[in-house]
Amino acid sequence: MRISVLDANFELIGEFSIYRSLIWNRRYYEPGVFEIHTAVEYFPLLNTGRYVYRHDRQELGVIREVNYEQTSKGARSAYCKGYFAEALFNNRVTIPAANITGTPEEISRALVTDYFISPADTDRVFAQIQLGALSGLGESTTLQSTGDHIGDKMYELERTQELSHRLVFNFEANTLTFEVWAGLDRTDDQEINSPATFSNAFYNVKNVVYDRDASSAANFAYVAGEGEGDDRVIVEVDARADASEERREIYVDARDLQSTYKDSSGNEKTYSTAQYAALLRQRGLEKLDEYAQVETVNSDVDASANLVYLEDFDLGDLCTYQNQDVGIETVKRITEIQEVYEGSKYTLNITFGNDESTSLTKIIRRETT
Numbered sequence: 001m002r003i004s005v006l007d008a009n010f011e012l013i014g015e016f017s018i019y020r021s022l023i024w025n026r027r028y029y030e031p032g033v034f035e036i037h038t039a040v041e042y043f044p045l046l047n048t049g050r051y052v053y054r055h056d057r058q059e060l061g062v063i064r065e066v067n068y069e070q071t072s073k074g075a076r077s078a079y080c081k082g083y084f085a086e087a088l089f090n091n092r093v094t095i096p097a098a099n100i101t102g103t104p105e106e107i108s109r110a111l112v113t114d115y116f117i118s119p120a121d122t123d124r125v126f127a128q129i130q131l132g133a134l135s136g137l138g139e140s141t142t143l144q145s146t147g148d149h150i151g152d153k154m155y156e157l158e159r160t161q162e163l164s165h166r167l168v169f170n171f172e173a174n175t176l177t178f179e180v181w182a183g184l185d186r187t188d189d190q191e192i193n194s195p196a197t198f199s200n201a202f203y204n205v206k207n208v209v210y211d212r213d214a215s216s217a218a219n220f221a222y223v224a225g226e227g228e229g230d231d232r233v234i235v236e237v238d239a240r241a242d243a244s245e246e247r248r249e250i251y252v253d254a255r256d257l258q259s260t261y262k263d264s265s266g267n268e269k270t271y272s273t274a275q276y277a278a279l280l281r282q283r284g285l286e287k288l289d290e291y292a293q294v295e296t297v298n299s300d301v302d303a304s305a306n307l308v309y310l311e312d313f314d315l316g317d318l319c320t321y322q323n324q325d326v327g328i329e330t331v332k333r334i335t336e337i338q339e340v341y342e343g344s345k346y347t348l349n350i351t352f353g354n355d356e357s358t359s360l361t362k363i364i365r366r367e368t369t
Contacts, residue, residue: 001056001341003036005049010128010174014045024339026059028164028183028316029155032084034061043068043078052080053171060085060169060176085167085176089151092116092124097146099261101275103138104163105180108154112178114264115150129167132179137163142271142279144257160285162333164316183316187331196313198350199322204305209298210328218291219245221284223252225276226259233259235277237284250291254283296353297321297332303348309337321352 001022004015019038026032036052043066046052052061064082092115100107109131116126138161145153154165158180167176186196198205219240225233240247259276263269271279299321307313315337322329332352340347 001054004053004055004171005045006051006053007048008050010051013049014042016042016045018042020342022339022341024054024057024059024341026084026315026337026339028333028335029159031087031151032059033082034084035079035081037077037079040068040076040078046078046080049080051085052082053169055171058166058168060167062087085169086151086165088126088167089116089154090149092150094145094148094150094153096120096264097144097261099142099144099263099269101140101142101271101278103136103140104154104158104161105135105137107141107143107157108165108180109134109178111150111154120264128174129176129178132168132177135180137161137180137182140278141282142275143282144261144279146256156286156289157282159289160282181316183314183318183333185318186313187318187320194312195320196307196317197320197322198299198301198307198352199320199324201322201324202306204302204307205299205321205323206302207300208323210323210326211294211296211298213294216291217293218248218250218288220247220249221252221288222249223254223280223284223287225254225257225280233276233280235280235284237281237288239285239288250287252284252287254280257283292354294354295330295332296351297328297330298349298351301348301350303346309348319352 002015002017005013007013016038019036021037023035025034034052046063047066049063052063062082062085063080066080068076068078070076094111094115098111098114100110102110112129112131115124116129117131119125141157143157158164163180163182165178165180167178169176184193186193188195188197219238221237223235223237225235227233257279259271261269301309303309313319313334315334318331318333320329320331334350334352335354336351338349340349
């Protein structure tokens with residue numbers, strides 16, 4: 001596997017294909033992370049580099065930490081850690097404030113344009129980022145944001161409609177193409193994509209950990225916006241699958257969301273009643289997502305079994321998971337795929353569902369912050 005190291009201007013400064021271990025952790029609802037342990041002679045290259053690129057993947061890694069160590073016995077080691085390029089979106093905040101109505105895809109594209117591609121302050125331009133094709137994903141909503149990290153805000157917005165975004169790196173052109181995307185539906189009751197079922201009966205999963213936790217779950221929100229007393233605007237957000245589901249309520253204080261705002265030119269504007277209700281509803285959906293029931297399956301996948309990674313399933317795909325020994329069958333989206341390479345050993349770990357991360361990626365996140 002060839003790994004290229006680029007400088008801050010995306011110029012190639014060196015390459016290597018020797019490493020002791022490589023962890024490549026792809027995520028659907030947040031930036032992925034990576035970690036490379038390599039021969040010590042590559043430490044100067046990693047220490048001067050800014051980005052790493054695997055030529056067999058479309059993701060670009062941003063180096064956040066490099067380490068060199070020599071023990072008293074003379075043993076030397078070197079490694080680097082970091083995030084995928086989507087983390088670069090958190091280098092900007094929504095100043096001036098963003099007030100946008102559209103689908104999550106349209107809103108995210110507008111944020112990227114306004115704060116990275118064509119900002120009023122040209123010092124904020126990120127020259128390598130460009131927009132990809134519009135895919136027409138999602139349903140209309142309204143965003144109002146002041147001072148939020150743009151990457152986090154886009155993920156929050158997209159997640160409520162099970163969408164994500166990515167930066168596709170073109171090594172030859174040195175471009176990062178922004179796309180909002182959705183994983184494929186690979187469940188049995190659709191006929192567009194080949195189905196993907198992970199089951200102990202098919203011998204394609206091992207080392208399974210299943211977890212369901214509803215202790216902090218909520219599914220109904222009262223979102224309170226502007227106004228006082230009886231005049232305060234309150235929107236109800238019902239996220240239950242149907243009325244028979246146990247109703248568990250939360251209250252969301254959204255007073256910061258106002259119906260009157262200033263556009264990018266400083267002109268005062270007012271949302272319609274429907275637009276303001278949509279704005280409050282979006283806040284409620286985002287808050288309820290924080291209170292969602294946790295149901296996850298973490299499992300090593302046999303890469304040599306009946307399903308081929310990147311062909312029969314990939315990050316973001318909606319798949320069926322079964323364990324006949326304990327009577328579990330659930331349809332979950334693949335929210336994380338961890339590739340681990342250690343010498344000739346290759347491990348593929350998949351997370352199905354809405355858990356934030358595995359314990360290993362939590363460690364990586366803490367150490368690369």
